[in-house]
């Protein structure tokens with residue numbers, strides 16, 4: 001077991017606003033974390049630091065054993081899978097699904113005239129099959145449903161065989177069927193011992209895939225709780241974070257929450 005992410009006293013200040021306030025957090029390579037918290041709590045900012053896409057204003061962030069600020073980010077980033085709507089917006093709408101995934105191997109979006117190696121093409125095809133997208137390989141990205149696009153984003157982010165996988169609200173905007181299909185795939189992936197460490201931001205406890213092991217709850221840029229799911233994801237901690245009385249239920253590894 002090795003740590004893939006270590007934040008120590010990390011603060012982020014932007015335009016005089018403290019977005020993260022002395023956050024300390026460690027993620028090990030066999031852990032699957034969910035980050036929950038109200039709008040504006042700082043969840044995406046945490047992911048940005050984990051993705052080496054942002055530096056802390058103070059404190060230290062060590063990603064894959066490399067301290068941010070002392071490492072060549074272009075070497076580090078291929079080892080980090082990051083699926084987000086912001087990333088998807090950079091993908092040309094007419095890009096073929098196979099190419100959306102394949103181009104991750106070269107850290108670009110939009111295929112031009114590059115030649116790709118057969119090995120990379122075979123890996124992209126395998127990844128598409130794993131995420132139930134093989135029948136869509138020749139379709140344009142822009143023609144896919146939201147649910148299919150979300151799965152392509154994840155397939156692209158695992159194409160490079162990353163050591164940490166970051167997912168920013170992968171189930172947002174999905175209908176019930178598409179959400180359940182995605183959660184089923186994420187559960188299977190989370191439970192494989194060969195999968196990398198996973199950190200997923202979500203707004204809803206209903207979107208926590210079975211197999212996730214840890215929860216970090218954030219409010220106002222500070223950690224309310226962080227640790228194994230059974231301890232950290234509690235009605236009391238959610239109530240503190242959201243500032244209202246919340247009831248939490250668990251059924252066969254899936255969660256539901258409501259205000260009481």
Ligand SMILES: Nc1ncnc2c1ncn2[C@@H]1O[C@H](COP(=O)(O)OP(=O)(O)OP(=O)(O)O)[C@@H](O)[C@H]1O
Pocket residue numbers: 014015017019037038039040041042043044045046
């Ligand atoms: N460049 C910036 N300058 C000033 N404030 C910023 C900047 N970037 C983010 N913020 C603020 O920092 C806070 C945290 O933002 P962040 O996107 O990390 O929150 P979040 O928990 O992901 O929110 P949401 O659930 O709404 O996506 C928000 O109040 C946001 O407005």
